[in-house]
Amino acid sequence: MHSRKAYVCVMQLHGDVSADELKAVASEFIGPIYQRPPVRSNVRRALRIRNVNSIEVLEVRDRLVLMKVESDPGTYMRKLCWDMGLVLGVGAHMRELRRVRSGPFTEEKGLVTLHQLSEAIYRLHEEGKDDLLREVILPGEVSACELPKLVLRDTAVESVVNGAYLAVPGVAMFSEDLKRGSTVAMFTLKGELVGLGEALMDAAEVEKSERGIVARPTRIVMPHGVYPRAWKGSAAEGPGSS
Secondary structure (H helix, E strand, C coil): CCCCEEEEEEEEECCCCCHHHHHHHHHHCCEEEEECCCCCCCCCCCCEEEEEEEEEEEEEECCEEEEEEEECCCCCHHHHHHHHHHHHCCCEEEEEEEEEEECCEECCCCCCCHHHHHHHHHHHHHHCCCHHHHHHCCCHHHHHCCCCEEEECHHHHHHHHCCCEEEHHHEEEECCCCCCCCEEEEECCCCCEEEEEEECCCHHHHHHCCCCEEEEEEEECCCCCCCCCCCCCCCCCCCCEC
């Protein structure tokens, strides 16, 4: 949900445009862009900023343009095609779209079909072999590998699992790209995924602070009781922040 995406799309131009004009306009849309979601969308149509990392024109055939685009999550390709058409002065719309990357997962690596998964489960149940299952199911930690990271001390893990905010003393390590307001992945010292959170400090603030709240948990995936609780009192009272 929060990782960079890559798409291959077909844009249909409503008029004739030279290849040089097309590439020049495409380059104008690389970087931060303003975008308002289309009328038919599942989000509020508020103007927002999204970063487009790259636009590669792969092929041009008459008025059809095949492009590969890498961008922030939440970037609408059909709106991108529409806006490029406006700048070109001829109009355009998106004809086809295929997502080829989501975070660390690409078409070439990390994606399998439900048929492959079904075969792997069948082999496990019928033959007692998990070799295919190990190929098609990846550890949950892989899904968070591109997010900024916070590594928790052992004494803080169970508190965070129980809903406590993560405080500076509970942080063993953190990545340099930690930014206030961003989604962060929280790991144990062993590399186990604890869950996701919202950063409430930048990396520079964490480095110079001895107190304060670093992150607010938003999604916990680690079950209770894996690590010992370090707070005093009954389990029913719950922790504060660690």
